[in-house]
Structures are given as C-alpha cells and as structure tokens.
Amino acid sequence: MRKTLKITLSILLMVFISVTATCQEKASSNADNMMKTEKRAKKKKRRKRIRLPNIDLSHWSVTIPELNQKGSALSVQPPEILNYAKDKRLIPYMYNDSIRGTLVFYSFPSAATTANTKYTRCELREQMVPGDNKTNWTFAQGAKMKGDLAMGEVSKDSDGKYHRVIIMQIHGILTDEQRDLIGQKDNNAPPILKIYWQDGKIRVKTKILKNLNATGPDLLHEEAWDDDDGFNFEQEVGFGRFTLEVKVSDGEMVIILNNSEYKVYDGIHMRKWGIFENYFKAGNYFQSRDEGAYARVKYYKLEVSH
Incomplete structure (x- = not known):
C-alpha cells in the first residue's frame, strides 16, 4: 500500500x-x-x-552666409549640392528636419554678401542646366514655381517686430550680348519679383518702369526700373504651413497664396519686362544686419516647371 x-x-x-x-x-x-x-x-x-522634404536639388545651386576663397558669398553647385546632408560647408545652413519633413534654410548677418546687397542669404538659385547660370528663361517661354513652406524661427528688431525675410524671387539677368550692348561689367539685372514673409503675412514687391515710353536697350538699365508700392495678401500665415505658387507667361505674372488668394500683374510693366531672361530663387534671403538676428525657413516641397 x-x-x-x-x-x-x-x-x-x-x-x-x-x-x-x-x-x-x-x-x-x-x-x-x-x-x-x-x-x-x-x-x-x-x-x-523620419520624413524627408520632397525637393529635387539637381537643378539648383545654393548661396550661404559663408565666405569663399575669393572673399564673397560661397555658392555650391550641382552635383555637390545633392550631398548637402554630409557637406560640412552646408550642414550649418541647409539641413533636413526629419521630424517635420522639411529642408531648413538658416541665415544671419555675416560678411558673406553678394553683389549689390548688404544682406546675407541661404537661398537656392535655379539652374535650367545644372552648374550653368547662362541658360535661363523668358516670360514668353513661361515658367511656374510652387512651394510648400513655413517660417521656422525669426528674430525681432529693437521695436519688437519680426525681421523680414524674402522667401521667393524671380530675378532678371542680362545675356552676354545685352551686357555688352549697354556696357555693363556683369550680367546682373533687377529682380522682377520679391515675396516677403513680413510680420506673419505675405508681401509681394515687383518692378515698374519709370518711363513707360522706354524701349529697346533703354529697358536693360537697372535705373530704368523702380520698386512698386507692394501688395499684402489678406491671409495671415504666421508660423504655419502654407503654399505659394508663381506663374509667369507672356506679359503676365500671377502669385497665388494657399490656392485661394491671387495677385495678377499684367500691365505694360510686365509686357516690357519680356526683354529680360530670368531665373527662380527660393529659401531664406534675410533682410537685417542687426546683431544677433537670424531666421530659419522650412520648405516641405519645391517644384519648378517650364
């Protein structure tokens, strides 16, 4: 048992x-x-x-607030710009925000300025032919640029107002023949379009002829053109995300904010501007020399077509 x-x-x-x-x-x-x-x-x-911006940089160069060996603002061309995330020259000024999926452009007052300006920039310059600034476009040929962007950070002046930043441009340029015709030492021409972020709103500036009867070579001189009074869109974008679209065609320029507000330029000034070739610019062209001032502009998307 x-x-x-x-x-x-x-x-x-x-x-x-x-x-x-x-x-x-x-x-x-x-x-x-x-x-x-x-x-x-x-x-x-x-x-x-991990998000990355939707921007093809193969047809852009960039100018940054850093001096080159010749003592002027440093520009990086394609294909080098494609390696911006690892380029030690560019990393402080042009980098990815992988949380928000943006390409950030940082600028501040430095000694690295370009011709005819006292301001610095971290700004893209369109190149229809990569690495070449000689091939550009006319209004008659048509062009479109669309950006999806936001103001990241921007400092304030002594009065407590935010510093202005140019976030998009259309810049004129003289052909070599036009340059030689008027005896100018370089190919610079005025910008027909400047789009500002200013106190949380979008402000547009363009050029107008001083003499509406001017023709031919007289139109090519920078002093033939003056600044207009400017235009402010009603919407306040603040530090939020917004879209800007610029469309140009023969004798016309249209700026569109958030697919809802439009500003159309189609007068004699636009028609006579057709004598110039042009290129797009986008990024952070900082408009202050105040000590300690700075700005960061964030681009989610940037597209150009012709």
Missing part, C-alpha cells in the same frame, strides 16, 4: 514538474514574442517619424 502510494506521488510530482516547465516555457516564449513585437513596433514607429 505504501509502495503504491509512493509510486503515485512520484508520478504526480513528475507530472506537476512537467506541466510547470511547459507553462514556464510557454510564458517565456510569450514574453520573448511580446518583446520582439514591441521592438518591431518601435522600429516601425521610428521609421515613420
């Missing part, structure tokens, strides 16, 4: 140990599976957080 009881107890003990071990194995396996699942979920979440 006792022997039988011992055998029964031994069997029960072995069964208990086996069941316990099996349960422990299952629990351990379940814990491992849960940890693996959590790790995969975390990796997936991290991957989702």
Whole structure:
C-alpha cells in the first residue's frame, strides 16, 4: 500500500514538474514574442517619424552666409549640392528636419554678401542646366514655381517686430550680348519679383518702369526700373504651413497664396519686362544686419516647371 502510494506521488510530482516547465516555457516564449513585437513596433514607429522634404536639388545651386576663397558669398553647385546632408560647408545652413519633413534654410548677418546687397542669404538659385547660370528663361517661354513652406524661427528688431525675410524671387539677368550692348561689367539685372514673409503675412514687391515710353536697350538699365508700392495678401500665415505658387507667361505674372488668394500683374510693366531672361530663387534671403538676428525657413516641397 505504501509502495503504491509512493509510486503515485512520484508520478504526480513528475507530472506537476512537467506541466510547470511547459507553462514556464510557454510564458517565456510569450514574453520573448511580446518583446520582439514591441521592438518591431518601435522600429516601425521610428521609421515613420523620419520624413524627408520632397525637393529635387539637381537643378539648383545654393548661396550661404559663408565666405569663399575669393572673399564673397560661397555658392555650391550641382552635383555637390545633392550631398548637402554630409557637406560640412552646408550642414550649418541647409539641413533636413526629419521630424517635420522639411529642408531648413538658416541665415544671419555675416560678411558673406553678394553683389549689390548688404544682406546675407541661404537661398537656392535655379539652374535650367545644372552648374550653368547662362541658360535661363523668358516670360514668353513661361515658367511656374510652387512651394510648400513655413517660417521656422525669426528674430525681432529693437521695436519688437519680426525681421523680414524674402522667401521667393524671380530675378532678371542680362545675356552676354545685352551686357555688352549697354556696357555693363556683369550680367546682373533687377529682380522682377520679391515675396516677403513680413510680420506673419505675405508681401509681394515687383518692378515698374519709370518711363513707360522706354524701349529697346533703354529697358536693360537697372535705373530704368523702380520698386512698386507692394501688395499684402489678406491671409495671415504666421508660423504655419502654407503654399505659394508663381506663374509667369507672356506679359503676365500671377502669385497665388494657399490656392485661394491671387495677385495678377499684367500691365505694360510686365509686357516690357519680356526683354529680360530670368531665373527662380527660393529659401531664406534675410533682410537685417542687426546683431544677433537670424531666421530659419522650412520648405516641405519645391517644384519648378517650364
């Protein structure tokens, strides 16, 4: 009887140990599976957080607030600009915000200025032929630029007002023949369009002829053109995300904010501007020399077509 009881107890003990071990194995396996699942979920979440801007830089150069060996503002051309995320020259001024998926342009007052200006910039310059500034476009040929952007940060002046920043431009340029015709030393021509971020709103400036009867070579001189009074869009964009679109065609320039507000220029000034070639600019052309001033402009998307 006792022997039988011992055998029964031994069997029960072995069964208990086996069941316990099996349960422990299952629990351990379940814990491992849960940890693996959590790790995969975390990796997936991290991957989702990494966002990159939708901008093709193969047809853009960039000018930054850094001096080159000749003592003027440094410009980086394609294809070098495509490596901006690893280029030590560009990293402080042009970099990705991978959380928001933007390309950030940072600028501040420095000694690195360009011709005919006292202000500095971290700004893209369109190149229809990569690495070449000689091939540009006319209004008659048509062009369109659309940006999806936001003001990141911007300093204030002594009166407590935000510093102005030019976020888009259309710049005129003289052909070599036009330059030689008027005896100018370089190919610079006035900008027909400047779009500002100013106190949370979008302000547009263009050029007007001083003499409406001017024709031919007389139109090519910078002093033939003056600034207009400017135009302010009603919407306040503040530091939020917004879209800007610029469309040009023969004798006409249209600026569109958030697909809802339009400003159209189609008078004699636009028609006579057709004598110039042009190129787009976009980024952060900072409009202050105040000590300690700065701005960051964020571009989500930037597209150009002709």
